[in-house]
Amino acid sequence: MSRAYLLRRVLLAIPALLGISVVLFTVLAMAPGDPFEELTLNPNVPPEVRIALRASLGLDDPVYLRYFYWLSSMLRGDWGFSFVSRINVDQLILQRVPITVAIIGISQVLAILVAVPVGVLAASRPYSLFDQIANTLAFIGFSMPTFFFGLLLILLFSIQLDWLPMVYQTTVRETGWAWWEVQIKQSIMPIMVLGLFQGASLVRYVRSSVLDVIKLDYVVTARSKGIGQRRVLVRHVVRNALIPVVTLVALQMPVVFGGAIITEQIFRIPGIGSLLIIAILGNDTPVVMGVTFVFACLVVLFNLIADILYGWLDPRIAFR
Amino acid sequence: MAGSTPASLSADAPVAATHPAKPVTPAAEAWRRFRKHKLAVVSLFILAAIIFAVGVGPMLWRVPINEIDFSAKLLGPSASHPFGTDDLGQDVLARLIYGGRISLAVGLAAMFVAVFVGVVIGAVAGMASGRVDAALMWLTDLFLSLPQLPLLLMVIYLFRDGLKNLLGPEGGVFVLIVIVIGGLRWMPVARLVRAQFLSLREKEFVEAARALGASRLRLVVMHILPNAMGPVIVAGTIDVAAAIIAESTLSFLGLGFPPDIPTWGRVLFDAKDYLDIAPHWAMFPGLAIFFTVLSINFIGDGLRDAFDPRRVV
Numbered sequence: 209m210s211r212a213y214l215l216r217r218v219l220l221a222i223p224a225l226l227g228i229s230v231v232l233f234t235v236l237a238m239a240p241g242d243p244f245e246e247l248t249l250n251p252n253v254p255p256e257v258r259i260a261l262r263a264s265l266g267l268d269d270p271v272y273l274r275y276f277y278w279l280s281s282m283l284r285g286d287w288g289f290s291f292v293s294r295i296n297v298d299q300l301i302l303q304r305v306p307i308t309v310a311i312i313g314i315s316q317v318l319a320i321l322v323a324v325p326v327g328v329l330a331a332s333r334p335y336s337l338f339d340q341i342a343n344t345l346a347f348i349g350f351s352m353p354t355f356f357f358g359l360l361l362i363l364l365f366s367i368q369l370d371w372l373p374m375v376y377q378t379t380v381r382e383t384g385w386a387w388w389e390v391q392i393k394q395s396i397m398p399i400m401v402l403g404l405f406q407g408a409s410l411v412r413y414v415r416s417s418v419l420d421v422i423k424l425d426y427v428v429t430a431r432s433k434g435i436g437q438r439r440v441l442v443r444h445v446v447r448n449a450l451i452p453v454v455t456l457v458a459l460q461m462p463v464v465f466g467g468a469i470i471t472e473q474i475f476r477i478p479g480i481g482s483l484l485i486i487a488i489l490g491n492d493t494p495v496v497m498g499v500t501f502v503f504a505c506l507v508v509l510f511n512l513i514a515d516i517l518y519g520w521l522d523p524r525i526a527f528r
Numbered sequence: 529m530a531g532s533t534p535a536s537l538s539a540d541a542p543v544a545a546t547h548p549a550k551p552v553t554p555a556a557e558a559w560r561r562f563r564k565h566k567l568a569v570v571s572l573f574i575l576a577a578i579i580f581a582v583g584v585g586p587m588l589w590r591v592p593i594n595e596i597d598f599s600a601k602l603l604g605p606s607a608s609h610p611f612g613t614d615d616l617g618q619d620v621l622a623r624l625i626y627g628g629r630i631s632l633a634v635g636l637a638a639m640f641v642a643v644f645v646g647v648v649i650g651a652v653a654g655m656a657s658g659r660v661d662a663a664l665m666w667l668t669d670l671f672l673s674l675p676q677l678p679l680l681l682m683v684i685y686l687f688r689d690g691l692k693n694l695l696g697p698e699g700g701v702f703v704l705i706v707i708v709i710g711g712l713r714w715m716p717v718a719r720l721v722r723a724q725f726l727s728l729r730e731k732e733f734v735e736a737a738r739a740l741g742a743s744r745l746r747l748v749v750m751h752i753l754p755n756a757m758g759p760v761i762v763a764g765t766i767d768v769a770a771a772i773i774a775e776s777t778l779s780f781l782g783l784g785f786p787p788d789i790p791t792w793g794r795v796l797f798d799a800k801d802y803l804d805i806a807p808h809w810a811m812f813p814g815l816a817i818f819f820t821v822l823s824i825n826f827i828g829d830g831l832r833d834a835f836d837p838r839r840v841v
Contacts, residue, residue, distance in 0.1 A: 224669075227666075228670065228673070228674060231670070231674065231679075232679075232682075235679075235682065344567070347567075347822065347825060347829070348822060351769070351821045351822035352822075353818065354777070355776070355780045355793075355796065356796065356814035356817060359796070359810055363810075367807070462672075462673065462674065462675045462676050462677075463676070465678065466675070466676055466677030466777070469677055469678065469781075470780070470781070484678060485781055488783060496681075500675065500679060500681075500682050504678075506675075511673055
């Protein structure tokens with residue numbers, strides 16, 4: 209993979225981020241309501257002061273100027289001030305990003321580890337019993353609403369069996385092995401909820417992708433050379449079949465973040481997803497904007513990683 | 529085995545071949561292929577039953593949805609309340625029937641918005657090509673990389689009060705949710721339609737129509753679009769399921785419909801704090817969403833088989 213390809217991909221992410229920022233700002237600018245509404249009702253603030261305040265904050269400037277002010281302060285890391293918790297938005301978000309990324313990352317890795325072998329096996333024996341069961345389970349998996357699956361797990365493992373804690377604790381008092389035990393126990397259900405949907409759609413992608421590749425001539429050639437079925441599958445088929453899957457995984461990322469918001473809300477995990485909900489319920493506009501922008505950046509980042517991986521897996525792409 | 533020599537003279541002559549083949553309409557052919565997908569047919573019946581229950585249910589089950597009865601709160605399923613009661617003693621079955629109408633209506637309306645926008649953008653991009661095409665596809669890619677749920681939540685947070693004042697609490701939230709869900713789901717349809725247009729507009733029958741002097745609009749509406757609709761119908765079917773999930777998610781997070789409109793997600797939201805003492809209250813709306821979505825997805829899968837002429841079924 210050439211350095212030019214890498215550079216081009218990274219540069220292509222910039223217009224995407226700018227486009228997203230324009231969409232976000234347009235939504236914000238079109239929204240009814242005025243941050244100075246409360247001041248108009250306050251008899252202690254004379255109208256001249258209010259007008260001067262508006263002017264000094266640039267609220268009466270044309271829209272495109274306001275967009276540039278907003279963008280430049282976002283770029284400088286000045287994301288505003290949370291109305292509710294009285295600290296800077298970027299600090300608030302930074303505190304909570306690691307746990308969200310950890311939960312999403314672990315569930316993604318687990319989903320891939322389960323879904324790829326299942327998908328490959330299902331495709332190597334199409335319409336067999338295993339294939340039909342895997343297919344049906346995958347359908348059920350991605351038709352299951354995240355929030356309902358979470359509630360089902362809580363009902364089964366926390367309420368009926370009492371094996372796993374219902375609510376995620378941030379301050380774990382135990383140390384050493386006990387700390388790990390608590391952490392693993394309280395992470396199992398969120399990771400399962402998030403992994404199920406992702407794994408289910410992945411099984412279907414892998415299956416159809418392997419089915420496309422397995423018919424190709426080079427696979428027949430490999431077989432006719434006397435290479436065993438297992439080796440043909442692992443060395444020849446899977447490698448090529450997984451290339452389109454990488455893109456599909458990246459395209460799924462927005463959905464995964466949506467799932468993360470719901471999961472965090474159900475299990476009370478203090479990540480940025482639950483922060484978004486708290487901020488919306490508390491009318492905390494700077495935090496809502498900040499979190500949405502972070503989610504957008506994460507999506508663009510994952511798309512970028514997928515593009516780079518794609519170029520590495522399939523060198524033909526990088527030459528185009 | 530057509531054309532093979534019978535093993536003996538007593539073997540059955542190929543009877544079928546003597547009958548003139550009946551003309552098969554595309555719809556009949558699609559139905560024949562659809563029926564091969566067993567789970568899709570079963571799903572069709574389940575979905576029909578759900579739609580029937582939601583449509584006719586209120587006439588058969590005449591319990592009011594908001595009759596508060598504290599002496600009968602959080603009861604499990606029984607003869608007088610088949611799905612049990614909630615924390616105010618309201619009948620869960622009646623609430624689910626009423627809420628199901630809204631959940632399904634949101635799903636259908638949002639699908640129509642998504643398909644309409646997708647078809648228009650895809651058709652324009654596919655016919656125009658060149659710079660317009662590139663710009664529209666850039667827009668499509670941009671929308672595909674938007675984080676949907678956060679954006680959905682943000683839009684609803686910012687616009688909810690304004691629309692509520694304009695259209696009333698129910699209408700405002702309905703219009704907002706339909707437009708936002710539809711507005712964030714048109715991209716796959718647009719891509720499909722564009723891809724279909726790119727190949728169809730070079731076909732001979734389009735060429736022939738153009739040679740006969742058909743206008744550009746007539747070409748699109750009468751000749752190209754009908755041939756491009758197969759994948760769009762499949763995508764639209766799946767979109768209904770996705771929109772139902774999106775609406776329930778919003779309601780489940782407490783940001784969708786107001787509490788007096790018991791959509792399935794909203795009932796689940798109210799029920800989730802009583803999971804330990806009244807699990808039935810959460811199970812029934814959850815199962816309703818799950819079965820509706822599952823059957824719509826299976827029907828979509830069956831339609832994909834039915835509309836794909838390359839697939840031998």
